Amino acid sequence: MKRHLALISFAFGSAGRRAGRTLSIAFALALVTFCFSSVLFLTEALRREARLGAAALPDLTIQILAAGRPALVSEKECEPIATIPGVVAVQPRVWGYYFVPTLSGNFTVVGVDTDAEDVQRDLSLVLRKGRLPQGSGAGEVVVGESLAAFLGLKIGDAVIFPVGRSTKRLVMVGLFQSQVALWTADVILMSVADAREFLNVPKGYATDIAVRLSTPDEAAVAARKIAELMPAARIVDRQLVGRTYDLTFDTRGGMMGAMLMSALVAFLILAWDRFTAVGPGERGEIGVLKAIGWRTSDVLVARLWENTLIGIYGALPGILAAYAYVFYARAPGLAQVLLGWSSIYPALRLAPAVDLGQVLVLLCLVVIPFVAASLVPAWQAATRDPYGLLRGVT
Amino acid sequence: MLTNFLNLWILARVAQAAVAALLCVLGVVLGLRIVMRWQGGQSSEQQLALERQAELVASVMQAVLIFEVLGLGLSVLVADHLVGGIRGAMCAFGVLASTRTGYYSLLTSILTAVACAQWVILHRLDLLAPAPALTRRKFLWLAAVGPLAAADLALVIAFAYELDFKVIASCCSVWIDDSVVKNQAAMLVLSPWWAGGLGLAATVSGLITSAATWRRPRRAIALVAGGLSALTPIGALPAVLGVVAPHVLETPAHLCPFCLFHAQGDYIGWPLFTAIFVGSVTGMGLAVVEVNRAAIGDPAPVVEMQKVLGRWSVVGWACALVCGVAPVVRYWLKSGGVSVFGGL
Amino acid sequence: MNSGNGVMVQAIGLTKRYGTGHSEKYAVRDVSLAIPGGQFWIVSGPSGSGKTTLLGLLAGMIAPTCGEVRLCGEPITHLRDHLRALVRRHLVGVVFQECALVPRMTLGENLFLPLVPEGGATEADRLKAGALLERFGMAEFAQARVEQLSAGERQRAAIIRALLADAPILLLDEPTASLDTENVRMILEVLLRLRDEGRTLLASTHDQRLAEHPHIDGVLRLVDGVLRE
Numbered sequence: 001m002k003r004h005l006a007l008i009s010f011a012f013g014s015a016g017r018r019a020g021r022t023l024s025i026a027f028a029l030a031l032v033t034f035c036f037s038s039v040l041f042l043t044e045a046l047r048r049e050a051r052l053g054a055a056a057l058p059d060l061t062i063q064i065l066a067a068g069r070p071a072l073v074s075e076k077e078c079e080p081i082a083t084i085p086g087v088v089a090v091q092p093r094v095w096g097y098y099f100v101p102t103l104s105g106n107f108t109v110v111g112v113d114t115d116a117e118d119v120q121r122d123l124s125l126v127l128r129k130g131r132l133p134q135g136s137g138a139g140e141v142v143v144g145e146s147l148a149a150f151l152g153l154k155i156g157d158a159v160i161f162p163v164g165r166s167t168k169r170l171v172m173v174g175l176f177q178s179q180v181a182l183w184t185a186d187v188i189l190m191s192v193a194d195a196r197e198f199l200n201v202p203k204g205y206a207t208d209i210a211v212r213l214s215t216p217d218e219a220a221v222a223a224r225k226i227a228e229l230m231p232a233a234r235i236v237d238r239q240l241v242g243r244t245y246d247l248t249f250d251t252r253g254g255m256m257g258a259m260l261m262s263a264l265v266a267f268l269i270l271a272w273d274r275f276t277a278v279g280p281g282e283r284g285e286i287g288v289l290k291a292i293g294w295r296t297s298d299v300l301v302a303r304l305w306e307n308t309l310i311g312i313y314g315a316l317p318g319i320l321a322a323y324a325y326v327f328y329a330r331a332p333g334l335a336q337v338l339l340g341w342s343s344i345y346p347a348l349r350l351a352p353a354v355d356l357g358q359v360l361v362l363l364c365l366v367v368i369p370f371v372a373a374s375l376v377p378a379w380q381a382a383t384r385d386p387y388g389l390l391r392g393v394t
Numbered sequence: 395m396l397t398n399f400l401n402l403w404i405l406a407r408v409a410q411a412a413v414a415a416l417l418c419v420l421g422v423v424l425g426l427r428i429v430m431r432w433q434g435g436q437s438s439e440q441q442l443a444l445e446r447q448a449e450l451v452a453s454v455m456q457a458v459l460i461f462e463v464l465g466l467g468l469s470v471l472v473a474d475h476l477v478g479g480i481r482g483a484m485c486a487f488g489v490l491a492s493t494r495t496g497y498y499s500l501l502t503s504i505l506t507a508v509a510c511a512q513w514v515i516l517h518r519l520d521l522l523a524p525a526p527a528l529t530r531r532k533f534l535w536l537a538a539v540g541p542l543a544a545a546d547l548a549l550v551i552a553f554a555y556e557l558d559f560k561v562i563a564s565c566c567s568v569w570i571d572d573s574v575v576k577n578q579a580a581m582l583v584l585s586p587w588w589a590g591g592l593g594l595a596a597t598v599s600g601l602i603t604s605a606a607t608w609r610r611p612r613r614a615i616a617l618v619a620g621g622l623s624a625l626t627p628i629g630a631l632p633a634v635l636g637v638v639a640p641h642v643l644e645t646p647a648h649l650c651p652f653c654l655f656h657a658q659g660d661y662i663g664w665p666l667f668t669a670i671f672v673g674s675v676t677g678m679g680l681a682v683v684e685v686n687r688a689a690i691g692d693p694a695p696v697v698e699m700q701k702v703l704g705r706w707s708v709v710g711w712a713c714a715l716v717c718g719v720a721p722v723v724r725y726w727l728k729s730g731g732v733s734v735f736g737g738l
Numbered sequence: 739m740n741s742g743n744g745v746m747v748q749a750i751g752l753t754k755r756y757g758t759g760h761s762e763k764y765a766v767r768d769v770s771l772a773i774p775g776g777q778f779w780i781v782s783g784p785s786g787s788g789k790t791t792l793l794g795l796l797a798g799m800i801a802p803t804c805g806e807v808r809l810c811g812e813p814i815t816h817l818r819d820h821l822r823a824l825v826r827r828h829l830v831g832v833v834f835q836e837c838a839l840v841p842r843m844t845l846g847e848n849l850f851l852p853l854v855p856e857g858g859a860t861e862a863d864r865l866k867a868g869a870l871l872e873r874f875g876m877a878e879f880a881q882a883r884v885e886q887l888s889a890g891e892r893q894r895a896a897i898i899r900a901l902l903a904d905a906p907i908l909l910l911d912e913p914t915a916s917l918d919t920e921n922v923r924m925i926l927e928v929l930l931r932l933r934d935e936g937r938t939l940l941a942s943t944h945d946q947r948l949a950e951h952p953h954i955d956g957v958l959r960l961v962d963g964v965l966r967e
Contacts, residue, residue: 002857010854017842040402051478239481246478247559254400261405285840289851291799292899293827295820296449298855304453357471361403364410364468368461372413375457376450383446387794439801445819526818 004305007298011305015313018282022310025271029314030321032267033366035260037322040358042331042338043253047246048353052180054242058091058210059219061236062226070234072205077230081211084225086218092206094192096199098161107147108187111195123176123189130155130174133191140191142174144184146349161198168198181350252338257365264366268373275307275377283384290386303378304371311367319362327352395555403472404554408547410468414461414506415547421454422540425533432533434526448529452517455536458543459510463671466503467664469550470655479559486652493556499549506542508675513539515679515703519686522695528686584636584649586735593633593718597673600626601711604677608704611697613684620681623674623707630670630714638666638718641725646735666717673710679703745811746907746938747773747796752805754791754963765791767963768805773940773956775906778933781942782949783960789942790834792960793909796940797832798822809907827852831900835912838896839884846880849899863902870898874928890921897928908932910941914948926951 015022062081064073078090094111113119114133123132123142133140143153153159158171170190178184190198201207213222216239223235278286289299325331330349331338398404428444428451473486473496483489490496513535520528582588603619635649642659643650654663680703687696725734752769755762766788773779781789794800796807798814799822806815814825826832839848849867850859859867871877874894879887887895893913900908913929914922922945930953933939943949949957959966 003855006854006856006858009858013843013847036402043402047478243479243481243559250402250479251397251400253402254405257402257405258400281841288834288838288840290823291797291826291832291834292852293823293825293903294852294855295823296446297452297820298823300449300453302854357475360464360468360471361406364406364464365402368410368413368464372417372457372461375417375453379450379453383443383449387791387799438803442801442819449819521820524818524821 004301007302008305008309010302011309014302014306015309021274022313025274026310026314026317028267028270029311029366029370030318032260032264033315033318033362034322034325035263036257036365037319037362038325038331038334039253039256039260039338040361041322041326041352041354042334042350043249044358045326045350045353046249046338049180049182049350050245050249051242053182054238054245056180057238057241059213059216059238060211060223060226061238062209062211062230063207063234063236064230064232065234066232070208072201072207073209073233075204075206078209080229081209081226084222084229086213086215086222087211088214089210089212091210091212093208093210094195094199094201095207096195096201098198100161106186109195109198110187110189111192111199112189114191126176126178128175128177130172133173133189133194138191139168139170139194140173141170141194142176142189143172144187145175145177146181146185147188148172148175150185163198164200168194170194170198179351185349249338256334256337264369268369271370272373272377275374276380278381278384282381286381286384287386287388290384296382299382300379303382304374307374307378308371311370315362315367319359323352323354326350395557398554398557401476403475407465407468407472407550408554410461410465411503411547411550414458414465415543417454417461418458418510418540418543421451421458422536424451424454425536429530429533432530434529445526448533451533451536452514455510455513455517455539459507459514462503462507462510462543462546465546466500466507466671469500469503470652474652474655476557480557480561484653485650485656487650489557490553492558492561493553495549495552495556499546499553502542502546502549506539506546507671508678509539509542511675512678512682515676515682515699516686519683519690519695519699522698523690524692527689527691531686531689583632586637586640589632589636593630593637596622596626596629596633597711597715597718600673600677601708601715604673604680604704604707604711606704607680607700608708611680611700611704613687616680616684616700619704619707620678620684623677623680626677626711627670627674630718633718634666638662638721640734642721644725644734660721662717662721666714669710669713669717671710673707673714676703676710677707680707744774745772746775746809747771747940748808748811749792749796750806750808752792752795752807753803754788754795754800755803764963766795766802766960769960769963769965771958771965773938775938776933776936777955778929778939778941778953779956779958780949780954781940781958781960782944782946783942784944787960788963789944789960790911791963793832793911793940793942797830797909798825799832827855828903829905829907831897831903831905831908833893833896833900833908833910833913835915839887839892839899841884844881844883845876845887845895848884848895849902852899852903867898867902870901874898888921889916890918890924893917893921893925894928897925897932901932906937908937908939910939912943912945913941914943914945922947 062073062077063070065071073092075092078092081087082090096109097106098109099106112123114123120132127142128145130142133142143151148154151159153172155172155174158169160167160169170188176184176189195201196203199207211222211226213219219237219239223237226235227233286299290296326334327350399408424447428447431440431444433441470486473489476489477483477485480489480492483492490500513532516528516532516535520526520532583592600619600622603615603622606615607619631651634651634654639649639651639654639659640646642662643653651663653659654666655661680700683696683699683703687693690696749769749771752766753764754766755764757763769792781792783789791800795802796809798807798817802815806813808814809825809829814822817825839845840851846867850863853859853863868877868880871880874897876891876894876898879891879895884892884895897908897910910929914925917925926948929939929941933955941948948954
């Protein structure tokens with residue numbers, strides 16, 4: 001251990017003496033690490049959001065399709081569904097998207113039964129400021145914190161939105177926060193009556209039907225029975241939604257990673273080239289070390305530690321820069337690739353979801369190949385004939 | 395499916411295995427070349443050059459060992475990561491079980507890491523000897539390690555390729571469901587008293603024999619310690635599944651070793667399995683060193699090496715014992731003496 | 739470590755040949771020597787006579803084509819590569835003419851270089867280094883970078899580094915090359931003092947002033963790789 005600590009200390013000095021080479025390799029490594037880290041951090045953050053979002057979904061969501069597009073579903077459909085064994089609750093939901101041209105973004109409008117005690121209880125858990133909407137038709141809304149900030153709204157502010165040929169006045173009475181950053185950047189809560197008016201959903205109809213089961217693992221069985229009752233329905237399984245988002249983001253991240261492989265290979269070739277080029281000063285240094293009693297393994301270990309330090313010099317800034325790029329700068333350019341341009345969130349700040357596993361992934365993707373590429377050049381340098389080095393022959 | 399490789403975690407695992415395999419093959423090729431030209435006892439420039447090439451092989455194999463150990467951790471993390479995409483899988487157990495090659499891949503990775511470690515031990519012993527008596531032998535042993543590393547890479551790729559996100563996987567509880575497994579012997583092995591007793595006996599005997607070798611290295615005890623260290627992980631695994639896991643996860647039927655790597659398992663899996671690996675590998679090294687005693691001729695390097703290995707083996711088995719017993723004790727204290735298994 | 743007859747550096751039939759057939763060249767041919775402990779010997783000869791090669795063979799840095807080298811009575815010729823390095827670390831202090839010190843390191847860092855593979859310098863090593871620097875009049879240069887030192891100071895520094903390891907044998911290649919008269923005198927004084935303390939020294943030189951110095955214990959004349967009387 002003492003030997004390695006002393007060699008690491010020597011390696012620090014060596015890296016400093018060859019500052020030009022150290023910095024050039026570390027810079028290139030930082031760039032490569034930055035690219036891989038950004039993709040990985042963004043992918044994992046999106047997977048986390050998707051997991052949290054999917055966890056809050058109902059076990060089954062039933063939509064009616066017309067011409068292949070989701071259409072409004074009659075609330076009468078709820079009764080037969082409720083009789084299926086294993087179904088605990090059936091709830092028609094009124095919600096939808098509202099596109100604001102001036103903002104070039106959607107937000108999601110969700111109608112909630114603000115008179116129900118359990119709804120009031122659940123909402124009060126996420127309410128950060130203000131109060132819950134009261135009464136139906138009053139136009140009172142609770143907005144996600146990030147969305148409110150993006151729209152520049154404070155509690156008490158009113159906004160008028162066009163609805164069909166008329167307008168609807170909405171007054172913000174509260175702010176909510178959620179673990180799911182997508183919601184706080186996107187969702188406006190209002191009473192069901194207001195939502196019907198805002199989204200033009202007539203009474204007796206709903207956007208979809210939420211079904212809760214006693215055993216979520218029975219979802220496939222329940223879905224089959226519902227399909228028999230409602231042949232035109234599309235039944236969305238929560239677990240399937242979660243898995244789909246998981247795999248989608250993973251695959252998109254993997255595609256980006258695969259495209260970056262060529263950059264990694266180019267960097268490894270550069271590193272090999274730089275490590276192999278041993279200048280006269282370095283050759284003399286190795287000659288002195290061998291002459292004064294350093295074994296080949298001592299020189300080799302010192303070189304490997306030097307290369308490892310260079311790896312750390314490069315990888316660490318790359319990882320930190322990626323963290324800032326993804327979680328502070330919101331990954332401009334990359335976010336659109338991974339999120340998809342069909343989803344337009346006016347304001348989305350993802351929560352960091354970085355763990356040691358991801359660091360190990362980056363280590364194996366970037367640093368391990370780098371250290372491996374430096375092995376043979378390090379050995380070549382370490383095994384040079386000391387006598388020849390001191391004579392200036394090799 | 396080829397699209398399975400479009401996943402950063404899988405790419406990382408494949409990259410790690412590929413680098414390890416490539417380096418190992420390089421080591422084997424160089425090693426065999428050295429063996430063919432080796433002239434032990436000579437002092438020519440060519441012989442010195444071969445000794446320096448041997449340094450490269452040694453560095454390569456030590457790097458492979460580090461990469462393989464990292465790969466073991468990564469394989470668990472990758473399998474855990476894929477849980478979200480496979481229905482029914484709750485941890486790495488289900489993901490690995492969802493393919494034909496999952497567990498074979500893990501086992502091969504373990505064997506490759508163990509083989510690399512034993513080679514490194516042999517190499518260190520060779521360096522301590524005044525004459526290179528073991529050089530030819532150790533490079534010939536390398537020929538066995540190379541195919542293992544290549545097999546590891548092949549199985550990692552096969553596992554990734556075989557992953558089918560449309561299947562429904564099973565979690566660990568299925569494998570101890572008598573109606574599914576119909577294996578009375580497996581049920582018996584995992585029963586708490588039997589598994590706990592076996593695990594305790596195996597670990598304690600590994601600890602005692604390693605300690606004895608550390609204190610006074612002798613042929614017989616070193617060989618026994620080596621053999622026991624090889625068998626102890628097999629003896630300890632039922633204890634980990636049947637006793638440690640239920641106490642850590644506070645559920646009698648939760649016999650999953652992989653959940654011990656998560657927060658719900660207090661991450662105890664990491665120190666526990668690391669300790670088992672260290673204790674086992676260094677313990678087996680005692681036998682490797684002993685087997686080569688005659689070839690070296692000089693007993694001093696053998697004794698020195700066995701003392702070092704014995705000490706590390708003791709540390710490994712002691713830590714494994716603590717990591718295994720502590721959760722059981724903690725549960726008993728928390729529950730006020732009530733067994734997690736109920737009637738026992 | 740001493741041999742029974744007091745010989746510290748011994749070569750028996752030492753030969754180093756490069757190339758084969760028509761291109762074969764002997765750098766050193768059938769050289770035998772025996773330097774008793776506590777003596778200062780010189781190997782003199784013109785450039786290209788094989789002096790540096792001979793020192794390299796004696797230090798174990800080069801493998802001979804045939805012959806044997808013994809240091810302190812122990813043969814080193816057939817030692818393994820990593821054990822030869824240990825010989826140079828503990829038994830033989832090697833001071834080569836060029837590249838004796840690592841540039842862009844301080845003098846202090848250079849002195850402790852041989853100790854790095856053994857875990858670095860201890861407090862005792864630092865005290866010893868301080869004492870040696872004082873003794874050779876170089877205490878003020880401890881933190882100076884090598885580029886700031888004169889040729890004579892660098893030579894003294896390289897010798898101090900060899901002494902730090904307590905090596906009983908010193909092999910020096912052209913220790914007075916490129917030095918002015920004053921520095922030559924200073925280096926010679928240092929080397930003679932070391933000889934008087936019981937160390938065994940062998941220095942190669944083409945400088946006749948050194949070869950003909952009255953206090954030198956023995957002179958070996960090497961011409962075309964062969965020792966001449």
